[in-house]
Amino acid sequence: MSRTVTNSATEPRSPSPIPPVTTDSKSPSSLRPAPSSPATINMDTFRQILDLDEDETHDFSSSMVWAYFTQVRSTFKKMDDALQAKDLQELSSLGHFLKGSSGQIGVGRVEVSCQKIQYYGKLRNEHDDGDVSDTQALDRITALLAQVKSDYDAAECWLKNWYMERGVEGPPADD
Amino acid sequence: MDDSSQSRQLFPPLNINLPPFRSQPQQYQSPQHEYPQQHQQYQQQEYWQQRTSSSRDDIHQQQDIKPVMQTQQPKQEGGVEDGMPSTSDFVKKLYKMLEDQSFQHVVSWGPQGDCFVVKDMNEFTKSILPRMFKHSNFASFVRQLNKYDFHKVKNTDDNQFGEHSWTFRHPDFHADRRDALENIKRKVPTSRKSLPAPQPTSSRPLPPSLASPSASQTDYLQAQIERLTQAQEEMSAHVRNLERNYHDVLVEMVGFQRNMAQQDGLMQNLIQYFLQVENGKSKRASSSQQQAMLQSPSDPSSSNPNPFLQQHETLRMMNPDSDVARASLMQMNEISRRQMEFSQPSSFDDRPPSRIWTAAANAGLINPDGSVKGAPPVPSISGEKITSRVEALQRIEELQRLRMGSAPPNIPPLPPPPQPQEEMVMPTSSTGTLTSPEGTPPSFAWPEEGDMGQLGGGDPGNQVAGAGHEGLQVYTVGHLMPKSAVDDANGNWTYDPTMWDPQQQQQRQQQPQQPQASTSQQALQPASSSSQQRLRVRRSTYVPGWAVPPRVLLVDDDAVSRKLSSKFLQVFGCTIDVAVDGVGAVNKMNLEKYDLVLMDIVMPKLDGVSATSLIRKFDHMTPIISMTSNSKPNEIMTYYSSGMNDILPKPFTKEGLLGMLEKHLMHLKVIQEMASARVSRPLGPGDVGPYMGNGEVDNEGRVNPLAGMGLTDEQYNMILQNIVNGETFVGEKRSLEEDDDGREGKRGRFEVIE
Numbered sequence: 001m002s003r004t005v006t007n008s009a010t011e012p013r014s015p016s017p018i019p020p021v022t023t024d025s026k027s028p029s030s031l032r033p034a035p036s037s038p039a040t041i042n043m044d045t046f047r048q049i050l051d052l053d054e055d056e057t058h059d060f061s062s063s064m065v066w067a068y069f070t071q072v073r074s075t076f077k078k079m080d081d082a083l084q085a086k087d088l089q090e091l092s093s094l095g096h097f098l099k100g101s102s103g104q105i106g107v108g109r110v111e112v113s114c115q116k117i118q119y120y121g122k123l124r125n126e127h128d129d130g131d132v133s134d135t136q137a138l139d140r141i142t143a144l145l146a147q148v149k150s151d152y153d154a155a156e157c158w159l160k161n162w163y164m165e166r167g168v169e170g171p172p173a174d175d
Numbered sequence: 176m177d178d179s180s181q182s183r184q185l186f187p188p189l190n191i192n193l194p195p196f197r198s199q200p201q202q203y204q205s206p207q208h209e210y211p212q213q214h215q216q217y218q219q220q221e222y223w224q225q226r227t228s229s230s231r232d233d234i235h236q237q238q239d240i241k242p243v244m245q246t247q248q249p250k251q252e253g254g255v256e257d258g259m260p261s262t263s264d265f266v267k268k269l270y271k272m273l274e275d276q277s278f279q280h281v282v283s284w285g286p287q288g289d290c291f292v293v294k295d296m297n298e299f300t301k302s303i304l305p306r307m308f309k310h311s312n313f314a315s316f317v318r319q320l321n322k323y324d325f326h327k328v329k330n331t332d333d334n335q336f337g338e339h340s341w342t343f344r345h346p347d348f349h350a351d352r353r354d355a356l357e358n359i360k361r362k363v364p365t366s367r368k369s370l371p372a373p374q375p376t377s378s379r380p381l382p383p384s385l386a387s388p389s390a391s392q393t394d395y396l397q398a399q400i401e402r403l404t405q406a407q408e409e410m411s412a413h414v415r416n417l418e419r420n421y422h423d424v425l426v427e428m429v430g431f432q433r434n435m436a437q438q439d440g441l442m443q444n445l446i447q448y449f450l451q452v453e454n455g456k457s458k459r460a461s462s463s464q465q466q467a468m469l470q471s472p473s474d475p476s477s478s479n480p481n482p483f484l485q486q487h488e489t490l491r492m493m494n495p496d497s498d499v500a501r502a503s504l505m506q507m508n509e510i511s512r513r514q515m516e517f518s519q520p521s522s523f524d525d526r527p528p529s530r531i532w533t534a535a536a537n538a539g540l541i542n543p544d545g546s547v548k549g550a551p552p553v554p555s556i557s558g559e560k561i562t563s564r565v566e567a568l569q570r571i572e573e574l575q576r577l578r579m580g581s582a583p584p585n586i587p588p589l590p591p592p593p594q595p596q597e598e599m600v601m602p603t604s605s606t607g608t609l610t611s612p613e614g615t616p617p618s619f620a621w622p623e624e625g626d627m628g629q630l631g632g633g634d635p636g637n638q639v640a641g642a643g644h645e646g647l648q649v650y651t652v653g654h655l656m657p658k659s660a661v662d663d664a665n666g667n668w669t670y671d672p673t674m675w676d677p678q679q680q681q682q683r684q685q686q687p688q689q690p691q692a693s694t695s696q697q698a699l700q701p702a703s704s705s706s707q708q709r710l711r712v713r714r715s716t717y718v719p720g721w722a723v724p725p726r727v728l729l730v731d732d733d734a735v736s737r738k739l740s741s742k743f744l745q746v747f748g749c750t751i752d753v754a755v756d757g758v759g760a761v762n763k764m765n766l767e768k769y770d771l772v773l774m775d776i777v778m779p780k781l782d783g784v785s786a787t788s789l790i791r792k793f794d795h796m797t798p799i800i801s802m803t804s805n806s807k808p809n810e811i812m813t814y815y816s817s818g819m820n821d822i823l824p825k826p827f828t829k830e831g832l833l834g835m836l837e838k839h840l841m842h843l844k845v846i847q848e849m850a851s852a853r854v855s856r857p858l859g860p861g862d863v864g865p866y867m868g869n870g871e872v873d874n875e876g877r878v879n880p881l882a883g884m885g886l887t888d889e890q891y892n893m894i895l896q897n898i899v900n901g902e903t904f905v906g907e908k909r910s911l912e913e914d915d916d917g918r919e920g921k922r923g924r925f926e927v928i929e
Contacts, residue, residue, distance in 0.1 A: 048829050052742045060742060069737045096777050098489055101735035103826035111826075115804070 040155050045106030063157050064170035068105050072098060072152055079117075079145055088134065091141055092121025098148075110153040117144050125171050193362060261357040265319060265666035266348070268503055272307050284749040285342060290328055293341040317341075318390060323359050327389075347731070725749045725767070725840045730760040731775040731782065731802065736825070739775060740802070743832050757781025757789075764790045771839055773823065776803040791818035798839040801825060 049061045082090040094175045095117030102111040120137040133139070160170055179876040262270075271293050273284055283300045284291050293299045300313040308316060317327070320343055329344040336342075347355040402714070727749045731737040738754060744751045754768065756778045764772070772790070776783040787799050801814045804825040811822055823835050 045826060045828070050738065051748060051829070052739075063734060064738055066744075067738060071733075071735050093777060096804070097733060100775075100777075100825055101733050103804060104733075104736045104739050106826075 018121075027126060039108050040151070040158050042106035042108045045104070049105065050090070056166070058163060058166060062163050062168045062171075065105065065163070068101055068107075069156055069171055071101055072110070072156075076145075076149060076152075083142060083145065084133070086138060088121045088123065088137055088141075090121075092118045095121055107152065107155040110148055110155060112150040113144050115150070117141050120144070263323070263361060265323060265358065266359045268307055269320075269348075270301065270353070273350070278303055282414070284350040285344075290342050290344035290348070292336050293343075294336045296339060296341060321390065322361055326364055377920075495759055510773070620809075678924050721748050721840070721843050723843055725770040725836065725843050726750045726752065727836075728754060728760065728769040728772045730754045730757070730765055730772065730786070732778040733775070736775070736802075740827075743829060744773075744836075747833055747836055749836070755782060757786030760786045761789045764794055764797070770843060772797055772799040772837065773821070773835075774799050774801050776801055776805060776810075783820075784813055787817040787819050798838065800835055 048066060051131050053059065053061050075094055079091060079094050082094060095114045099111050099114035099118060102114060120132060123132050155164050272278060272282060281303055282291060282293045282852065296313055300311050304313065304316055305311045325345045328344050345356040349355060358512045385928060476836055626679040727744050729737060729740050729751055730742065731740060733757050741751050754763050758781045760774065774787060783801055798820040799818065800821045800822045800823050801819045802825050806822060806824045814822060820839065822834060823831055823875050
């Protein structure tokens with residue numbers, strides 16, 4: 001009896017430490033896996049890249065971001081093709097590929113969605129590890145791809161804006 | 176009598192043999208309370224004993240009443256009473272019973288006459304026992320037999336009386352040996368107890384109604400239980416005792432450790448305190464010495480506000496002719512050592528004989544003058560100079576701080592000229608601390624800084640005798656700097672690449688001298704090239720100081736990730752080679768030797784796991800670290816089983832990557848090289864010991880560069896340890912604030928109080 005009492009007494013206390021963590025977790029990359037909408041840009045990760053810039057011109061980071069833009073677009077194209085061909089395996093590996101670079105730049109939402117594409121491409125359900133059928137997977141990937149693209153557009157917009165504000169030239173007009 | 180109540184035979188045939196139990200309760204006092212049921216048993220047994228004794232009384236009475244009946248037997252004509260006067264009544268009755276032919280069908284002598292047989296126990300109990308012994312309890316009868324040392328004979332196969340017969344035997348109980356009957360005595364209870372042997376004859380299972388083990392056996396077992404119980408009691412008490420002792424020891428150990436820690440802290444405080452005191456003293460005494468210094472032949476240019484200074488050293492550094500220095504270094508070491516030997520016993524005006532002080536002075540504030548003079552006969556002069564030097568250093572430090580305060584550190588074009596020189600002066604901690612903003616570049620160099628500052632404006636041709644110490648000074652300054660490191664302003668310090676060209680030249684000049692200072696420093700030199708490269712990078716991190724730039728093979732198919740990883744690696748001072756897929760990685764590993772491989776997993780052509788497996792066929796050592804975003808447990812198992820050494824989850828952070836590098840490239844770190852001057856443990860690739868480890872000290876073979884200054888190996892080791900632990904590259908584990916605190920704490924030692 002007394003134990004239950006103490007337990008219930010400590011329970012109310014425990015929530016208090018938790019909230020700080022969750023508020024902290026807005027930016028930290030460590031909690032990125034949380035599926036609840038990640039920030040468009042993970043500033044911790046992005047700042048890490050900015051730290052590599054040698055001066056205010058942001059030569060390095062901007063070139064990286066521009067390269068990322070190019071890469072994403074070409075990957076999207078490949079994904080569209082793979083979707084058309086119902087090539088789930090290819091979709092999965094493309095999702096993985098895009099997940100990697102997006103995560104490294106800090107484009108959180110794209111990263112998360114790409115991870116889902118990666119899983120569905122392997123006919124696995126991300127959350128419960130259950131299997132999904134081909135058609136289910138294709139349906140979901142179709143939806144996810146649309147989502148990823150819009151997420152990416154937002155991120156690209158944000159990044160371009162960020163650099164524009166700092167007087168950095170936009171990406172080379174190759175597209 | 177024959178029809179006496181049958182209920183008696185239903186009595187539990189518990190204990191046939193009583194005497195032992197009487198003494199037991201006293202003997203095993205302690206366990207008794209733990210076994211109440213046993214106690215109860217004792218009482219019951221006593222009860223039984225009383226019963227039997229009363230029945231024996233009955234027997235006696237009966238005997239008196241019915242002697243005639245017995246004497247009617249033909250063989251007993253001699254008179255039972257007269258024939259065996261000393262024979263006990265029970266035995267007599269027994270004998271008579273056996274003589275009685277009317278009982279032959281129930282009980283009789285055995286075939287050989289050496290035993291008697293109860294052929295029908297039920298009949299015997301019903302008819303004969305009541306008649307002969309006034310009771311109808313067979314168990315009592317058996318008990319009594321046992322008391323007289325009759326033994327039940329185990330039924331044999333050829334038993335002609337049926338398996339329910341009971342045969343009893345006594346060595347002296349024979350049908351034809353009446354005279355032997357008097358040897359049959361009641362056993363003495365006490366002696367009986369010591370009889371270990373339970374009656375072996377009774378081992379045969381008894382009839383169900385009498386199924387209890389024989390009394391002696393029970394007795395024996397119970398005694399054994401008692402003994403075991405007691406033994407167990409003692410054991411558990413012993414164990415408890417041991418546990419208590421163990422606990423005490425643990426507590427004591429903890430206490431000891433705490434005390435040790437406190438003592439350590441106290442010692443450190445003491446040392447710091449002494450150093451401060453000594454500095455204070457030297458400061459007080461310094462004014463006059465400064466005057467002397469001013470008049471010294473190596474007097475700097477008058478334009479310089481800092482009048483002290485042996486410029487020889489700095490000049491020396493500028494001096495391209497480093498051969499002189501090289502040649503003289505060994506000599507200088509020797510000289511300085513001798514000088515120390517001489518000077519230590521002698522007392523100087525303001526220089527206490529304290530060894531700590533000496534060590535500190537030598538290590539941090541090298542006394543070039545002493546070594547310049549080199550002559551044993553003039554120790555006092557050297558002492559003075561040392562103190563003056565201390566003073567000078569403090570001044571410089573102070574000035575520098577002021578300067579730093581006034582000049583915004585973040586503006587690259589304005590770095591004060593002396594600072595670059597300082598940096599080049601400290602080759603030992605070169606790459607790491609130099610570039611790190613939280614490092615302490617300006618502060619450590621102060622001795623030279625002053626010199627260099629003057630030098631810059633002054634007379635480079637002034638290089639004179641100082642050549643010899645150069646090696647020494649460079650070495651020690653490099654080490655001590657972090658300790659006395661001061662400047663908070665350089666937390667944001669940045670280096671302008673353009674400022675570096677002249678410095679680099681100087682650094683290069685200096686390098687040839689380092690090897691002489693210490694063999695361990697040789698390894699440092701290669702780092703300078705990469706450090707220069709790195710120095711141009713503005714960044715808020717620090718970089719590990721590599722002895723040599725680690726060669727890293729980066730395997731990744733993702734151009735963006737590759738670019739980012741490359742940049743990180745570059746910033747961390749690595750030389751990078753790149754492969755875009757597993758096949759490329761395997762080929763590169765075949766051709767080149769790398770210190771580390773960062774391997775993506777999902778790649779075209781050949782994935783990272785397969786590539787690692789292939790590489791492991793010919794390269795078992797090179798650490799291969801998987802970079803992947805797929806880090807489920809089973810996947811990680813796959814990675815490790817393929818031969819990978821570690822996992823760097825993607826997207827990795829700067830700290831994560833750096834941690835990985837430091838973990839697996841421990842053996843390439845500058846500090847490790849320095850430490851290895853004393854720590855003989857060679858670190859293999861992938862060896863991930865703590866910094867400095869606690870390796871054994873290798874006194875021979877490695878040079879203690881401070882030996883010439885009178886430092887023992889232990890002291891030198893301590894200095895190294897402090898540098899390593901306190902100030903140098905400790906990675907992300909150290910926060911900037913801690914650095915500042917540490918510096919604050921240590922700065923006071925050399926501060927000028929004016």
